[in-house]
Amino acid sequence: MHTLPPHIALFQMTTGFAVSQAIFTAARLNIAEHIAQFSGAPATLAPGANANPASSNNTPAPIIHLAARTTTDPDSLHRLLRALASVGIFTEPSPRTFANTPMSDLLRPSVPGSQYAGALMIAHHCYPAFEELLYSVQTGRPGFDKRFGAPFFDHLTKHPAQGRLFDQAMQSIHGPETPAMIAAYDFSPFNTICDIGGGNGHTLLEVLRAAPAARGIVFDLPGVAERTAPNITAANLANRCTAHPGNFFDSVPTAHAYILRHIIHDWDDAKSIHILRNCRRAAAPNARVLIVESVIPPGDEPHPGKWLDLIMLSVPAGRERTRDQYETLLAAAGLKLQRIVPTQSPVSIVEAVAV
Numbered sequence: 001m002h003t004l005p006p007h008i009a010l011f012q013m014t015t016g017f018a019v020s021q022a023i024f025t026a027a028r029l030n031i032a033e034h035i036a037q038f039s040g041a042p043a044t045l046a047p048g049a050n051a052n053p054a055s056s057n058n059t060p061a062p063i064i065h066l067a068a069r070t071t072t073d074p075d076s077l078h079r080l081l082r083a084l085a086s087v088g089i090f091t092e093p094s095p096r097t098f099a100n101t102p103m104s105d106l107l108r109p110s111v112p113g114s115q116y117a118g119a120l121m122i123a124h125h126c127y128p129a130f131e132e133l134l135y136s137v138q139t140g141r142p143g144f145d146k147r148f149g150a151p152f153f154d155h156l157t158k159h160p161a162q163g164r165l166f167d168q169a170m171q172s173i174h175g176p177e178t179p180a181m182i183a184a185y186d187f188s189p190f191n192t193i194c195d196i197g198g199g200n201g202h203t204l205l206e207v208l209r210a211a212p213a214a215r216g217i218v219f220d221l222p223g224v225a226e227r228t229a230p231n232i233t234a235a236n237l238a239n240r241c242t243a244h245p246g247n248f249f250d251s252v253p254t255a256h257a258y259i260l261r262h263i264i265h266d267w268d269d270a271k272s273i274h275i276l277r278n279c280r281r282a283a284a285p286n287a288r289v290l291i292v293e294s295v296i297p298p299g300d301e302p303h304p305g306k307w308l309d310l311i312m313l314s315v316p317a318g319r320e321r322t323r324d325q326y327e328t329l330l331a332a333a334g335l336k337l338q339r340i341v342p343t344q345s346p347v348s349i350v351e352a353v354a355v
Helices: 006-014 016-029 031-039 063-070 074-085 116-130 133-139 143-148 152-158 160-174 177-184 202-210 222-234 269-282 304-314 323-332
Strands: 091-094 097-099 192-196 215-220 241-245 257-261 288-293 335-342 348-354
Touching: 006 016, 016 031, 016 074, 016 116, 031 063, 031 097, 063 074, 063 097, 074 091, 116 143, 116 160, 116 304, 133 143, 133 304, 143 152, 152 160, 160 222, 177 202, 192 202, 202 215, 202 222, 202 241, 202 257, 215 222, 222 241, 257 269, 269 288, 269 323, 323 335, 323 348
Parallel strands: 192 215, 192 257, 215 241, 257 288
Antiparallel strands: 091 097, 288 348, 335 348
8 A cells, every 4th residue: 555755645634725625616616517517417427537529418518618607717717627637526538628527426506415515515614614723722612603703503593595505515414324324223113203403304304204103303493494394395294294493402392212413513511411401301201312423433543523523613612522422421411321323424323311
């Protein structure tokens, strides 16, 4: 296995921001969709593949066309896409023409597994907050608040369009975790399943399809619940699922299982304990509290949660946690860690019951 010299490896990591900003720029310009529309979607070529100019499905788009569609400088746009093609995002099968690859295709807004909303959300919110990472490390407070003048979720409430983008981003980023979660955990024993902070309802709707005898409650803030109700109707599950408005810091509905997927990591220990206590207080007998999050492994082992933890520090003032930290957190809320169920994704299911 070839290993780069430390100074080259470090330089590549130090300049990683260039790749991030190039992806954000291509997403903002909607380059992948313009390519697909030019060549007849789906126009996806493997990196280095030869395009067939006669094919209506795989004709690469000339830079001059893309520049005209995006009101950009053709030479500068070429330089952007050439750099992205070097890491597998787009491909340049002939000079100054570009086609989509499996990765760039995910920057289209409406394709299955799209990462378009996620890229825009990270560009708008996470990247500026990360510029204040030194402040966060020095103070323990989120850089987002310093940069935007308000806590993250307050900011989303005041800017509904960005709130909708956040909902879409969470589905695009965490969507692949849903089938992994359902494959790893049997939801069928529960009569009522409540998804705390369930957003647009996508997760719970999939769970209910896997547990056809269960009823569901998507519990979220009033503005979010209002957006969720039509999704439940569109999924033909209105007879088994409701969108319940409320605030999990006040109270939560009674249920036999609570899903808290990427919720507890948004908050510090005191607020997390408060949410968990509300779940314990409202829970039906023998209910389960299911925290779906990263569980940070010990030592130097690589894990996406270790980087997500820094985003939690910088944006909502939350954190990812280790097994020991979950045990402590749950005990303070009157709950006991039963088991941790790994999934075929970066998240695990931390199962807890009332003491």
